[in-house]
Amino acid sequence: MTSRQILQVFENYQKARASFVQTVADLSSRPQNVEALREAGVMALLRPLLIDTVPTIQQTAALALGRLANHSDELAAAVVHDDILPQLVYSLAEQNRFYKKAAAFVLRTVAKHSPELAMAVVDSGAVSALVTCLDEFDPGVKEAAAWALGYIARHNAELAQAVVDAGAVPLLILCIQEPEMTLKRISASALSDIAKHTPELAQTVVDGGAIAYLSQLLEVQDAKLKRQVFSALSQIAKHTVDLAELVVEAYIFPAVLPSLKDPDEYVRKNVAMLIREVAKHSSELAQLIVNSGGVIALVDYVNDSAGSGAMPGIMALGYISAFSERLAMSVVVSHGVPALAHALHTEAESHIRAAAAWSLGQIGRHTPEHARHVAEANVLPDLLACTMDPAASDDLRAKASRALKNILQKCTHMPALQALLADAPPSVLENVVAQFAKILPSDAKARKQFVTSGGLKKIQEIQAEEGSDLSEAILTINECFPEEIVRYYSPGYSETLLQRLDSHTPGSAKTAS
């Protein structure tokens, strides 16, 4: 009788603990409750529950802790300061899979906030414990461990190196080959986070054979997995030519191109990033992309997408056309110029417009033919507006003015040049007039057209300093025309004519006097 009563007490206590921890876990799933929970001293109460005798209570406590740390970085720091991490790390090796999952969740939420917190997680020895969890049979545990490792590695190269040193890469690559989609997705994401920092880390990932497995996943249906796969490939390819060539040698072109039409926006963006990272290294790689039809796909992508999604596509087009006139011509033939011009004209954000201006400058700087194509898309007024816009960012203004100069130095398209003559600032005007000084001496038709369209009049109205390049160019232009025409179009010519009328007396009047 008495022993039953005694047991009843314990049972009540256990029920109370279970209900408490369950309630706290439920409450902490909402961010607005976190502050109140923290003030009520939830950390101090949860900590002993982590080493409770009942596994369910332990797991739920860990879950609550993870949710709390997920919502606020202060509580994550509190987890570090209260020395909960060593306890978690210890139990990662010892406990059952449910608890492992919860502990990995806590580690992940602590590590996600800042490099310092992630460093604290690494210092507590969690990385090697998490790596052993990657060896676990249960996919849920693997998933949680891979997720935590990815969050640790994403902050900086040092942390990523710590993860690599613990031997995580081969196990993550094994995880990619598992059938579970979520596990594949999270391991690809972790590999991407590891590879993004330095060429050495990317090389480590490549040495583990990641590219072969990632390239097998290019045509899966799952959009979220595709995002991570493309992100990982682009993070690998971005560092050096060699790595980019290794990625290309997995025959990803043209297999990635259909993904530019994916319904998921981030998949499309990551594919465009991958193409950009591959294209930027060498002209051979850029030519490979052109040959595989990548440029037309990119142009379609730029046309279809708006906002920051279009950015990698725009930059990829710029990188491709920067290498040689042949590649730039390929972009022109693929209708790249109108797409970029549209982006420059309509985009709201200044960094995207800056990228579009830069890309157009890269296309137009090769030969007069390229410059003509760019000028015919009516890009120059837009570029000029960008350089003169006081609201534009410095970067946009600098990029637009450099692109404008690059294009103008090759441009021989008369209508576009004349349009600029009206309202260009002196720095641009210099280039425009210099182009006229190059064209007019050798082209009779252009001279006539120049006079009739009023270009010569505008040239005479320019106030140029003596001895500057501008005045020399004006002099060269004036030498192409007869003196009377030049004088006729000079400002103030009517006054001089009237003065001559005043001083002139007709012949009959002379003889009379």
Added chain:
Amino acid sequence: MLEEAGTEASSSSLFDLLATQSARFRELYLQAERDAEEAREREWHAAVRIQSCWRGYTERKALQRLHDAAGTIQRAFRGLMGRKRFRVTVKQQLKDLRTNHYNTMAARIQAVWKGYCERKHGLDYYARKAYLEALRKHNADIKHELDEFEREQAARRQAAQEKAEKKRRLRELERQHVLLSTRAQRGVLAVQEKGQDMEVTVRTVNKLQTLRKPRPPPGPSPRKTASTAAPVDASLLYSKPQGPFKPPEHVVRMKTRAPRVTLKRAEPYLSPVDPSKVFERASDGVAAEEAHQPRFAGFSKTHKREEGHVQSVFASTPYIGEGPGDLRQTYGRQTFRSAEQELNASSSTSNRLAFSTNVGRISLFDETEP
């Protein structure tokens, strides 16, 4: 003067003379002495003058001779040097003249050669035009394929959605069946949705039938055409047994699909790819794959022995041009370098090309030869 006096004295008597004339002689003598004394100074000076004139004359004469001699020597020497210098100048001028001439001629030859070379191998207008034309065509193909792909994907998504919707609706109908469910629903005679004969559908729906294979409701249902139907209706061959087994379509697919055992995706990448086959279609996927892939490519060792290792994309094919449509010869390109040892080794046996690529041509997407 003394002698004259003497002779005069001898002619007259000597003594008289001596006596009378002694004083006169003395006088004369003294006179003579005085005159001599007076003239001495002058005569001395005259003598000096004469001597100085003579000596000056001779000295000047000697000096003049020396000057003349020096002038002769200098004239001769300077003449010699001048002639030498002139000779050098003339030689230099001639050399310059020749060099200029040769340079002009060389430039003319080089201009002709460079122009020829550039037209032949470099910026060849026609090759460039062909390249751009081919690229345009290729772009159009790819764009068409991508649009087709997108449309297909959209259609597939739409179909899946419709299928889910239909399933949901059948479930709903099934629950409305009088004998299976007592759930209150709209009346049979209520206004129906677009063209759905609700009463007929409710009557014909059968629980088991729905679980196995949803039958389309009679009426204006879209009739399946022959082309879209699968070649073998899987449900005729296999019926799904009760329990956690795979559906019959899946079983048929598993039985007929080609094995995929390699890690690398076994694509026929060496031959030019027909753009229509780049993106695998759902309709002809299985059959096309079977036709193109060598069976058991991953296991076969003979296959390995023939093919050697799998080469890089960059080195797999002879580099003919720089892209699709570029069919020019390879000599003289930037991307080519001579391979001397190969020339030496092969010149005796066969007349293979002495130049080889360092970057292979990527013929993945070239035009297919007819």
